[in-house]
Amino acid sequence: MTWISKTITVFGGLLLAHACYSAQEHSALQSLRAATSTLTSSSPTAAALPVDIAIETVVATLVILLGLVLGTRLLRPIQWRVWAGKIEREGEEGFVDNEGEVNKDYVGNPYRILETRPGFVDIRKQRREFAQWVKNGGSGGAGAQ
Amino acid sequence: MTSIEREFQIAPIVQESVVHNSRTLFNLQSLTASLFGVGAGILGLESYYGFLFYIICSLLTTLLFYVLRVAPSSLPAGKGAFDTSQYFRSPYEFWTGGLLNGLAGFILTWTLFFGLVRA
Known part of the structure; x- marks a missing residue:
């Protein structure tokens, strides 16, 4: 059970890391393009995330979520x-x-x-034995004086 | 004696199990909240959309937890669907408790990854 959840979590983590790196590269590329396109006066489009990176991020999140839930302890x-x-x-x-x-x-x-x-302890028997012991003068045992 | 007290007298509660279940759910929610922060940061969500993303994902976590951990043993025991009374004392604690538990972790990783990706 545990290796299933760990495998799923690690796989999702790889996907998420890849998506994060892709998004970072995309952002760097956009800023570079914005810096160089001031001369060519192209339209400054907003740096929207490509849809494949967005899909990868969401899928990776759900995969890790599934792995973590599978890894929880039983209630x-x-x-x-x-x-x-x-x-x-x-x-x-x-x-x-x-x-x-x-x-x-x-x-x-x-x-x-x-x-x-x-x-249950037979308290009456113990009392009888104690009485017998006292009657005999307390000789023998630890109580002997 | 109120009716709640009488209910506890008739069906006593195991405190250790309550603590164990709550901690299990709390750990899961803290972990996944940070994860959702990473996702929201990569997606570049801003303002209300980020919180909307968090709320939806948190409810999804709870739902998945219910399906995988609570339902397999509570449905055969005769409980209704979405009834968590076998493992949790109050349904509100189960379904909405995670929203506040993980919010700080979510915002932390959200801002961190937003800054990392969009820097």
Whole structure:
């Protein structure tokens, strides 16, 4: 994907550079002709740009525009449910950039913390064990004095 | 609670995605605005024609961006044509935000290339 957009952009850039150089040469030629034609009293025509240079400029602009738009990064859905669903379905593959690498700011499943947290702690069992430990005089373990 | 707040409670928005999308569009518009300045300078446009050129090209950029980036995934999702609500919060920000973003860059390169070509 990326080489298509880059190729199009470079091609458009070449066209644009060529059009720019042509326009500059045309302008220089016109000023030269205006300077030399004062003797021959020809009509001082306005230095209108030739139509082929104009067409080339517009085409080059549109070609570069197409290349740049093709080179933009993919968008992400802004609604949370759409976005989370996309992550669930596609995983990292849905967040690769044009070079085929995963985006640096890809955070993965937004509900990861909820899904990987430890299960419920049996607090009553722990209390019973603590009570047992106290009843035994606190012997053994770190709490022994 | 207003209706907008309720809407956000029902369908929460991912701020990172909003920032990502806006930045993508902003980068594109800044780049292309300079490009249009080059084109306008080469064409030798003056006064209102230059700004008209910029407005038309900027709208064309947004349209092309919509066709290539927004439409392929928003149309199958059931959105209507020219509906950008899947990726952008307000349609005005999407369709006309670029006009002011790139104006300075446009004028910069416009005057530069006008001077280069017509010197």
